[in-house]
Amino acid sequence: MDVTFAGAEQAFKAPAAGSETLDLAFLLHYSNSVSREDFQRILDFMKNILQYSDIDDDKLRVGAVVFRKRGIPLFDFNNYYSQEEVFGGIDQINYNYRSKTSSIASGFDTVRTSLFTRTGGEREPAPNLVILITDSNADTDDASELEGHDEQFHNDFVALRAKGFPVVIPALESSTSGTFAVSKQ
Incomplete structure (x- = not known):
């Protein structure tokens, strides 16, 4: 499972500055080789990074x-x-969406034309954020690498709260990581 955070600092930093709202889209791809266990790990990962968000x-x-x-x-x-409804929606994502072929450009275009539109519920001037999760081009055969990365997302979200990111995680202790002030829990 490739989980890459290179460049994520800019992706998080730029759209969140000065905003109290955010429209977040998950863009997902599941290969034919993804196991049911790894599929569930991906769904759990999605819920984990939203666990403390102010939905x-x-x-x-x-x-x-x-x-x-x-x-x-x-x-x-x-x-x-509501968070309960979002988690229910995530739980309804079907394992049968696995596919051998994929077009990431088509995925981003669908996010742009179906979600980031007025009819898709996009709010002006809420910043848009896309989190891409795929098991394709993986260097391992499972999604166990996701473990712990939800905490990194939580920490980044807390760091952005001061800039307006809508997260309700209490910041207990702060340190600096890259260009972010990161909360340790």
Whole structure:
């Protein structure tokens, strides 16, 4: 499972500055070789990084697209307005979306045309953030590398809270990591 954070500092830093809301899209791809166990790990990872996000107060809206040859919207920003509903939507993502062929360009285009639109629930001037999760081009055969990376996302989200990112994790202790002030839990 390739999990790359290179360049993530800029991706998080730029859109979150000065905003109290965020529209977050998951862009997902599951290869034919992904096991049910790894598929579940990916769904759990999605929920883990949203665990402390402020969905219930409408500061964070979540959508999801899966891509194969074409992108397929799973749910947009108008579908779910509470953390419980978002987690239910994630749990409804079907294992049968696995695919041998994929087009990441088609996936991003579907996010752009189905989620990041007024009819898809995008809010002006809420920044847009896409989290791409795929098991393709993996250097291992499982998704166990995701373990611990949800904590990195949590830490990055906490760091951005001061800049307006809608997260409700209490910051207990701070240190500096790269250009982020990171909260340790």
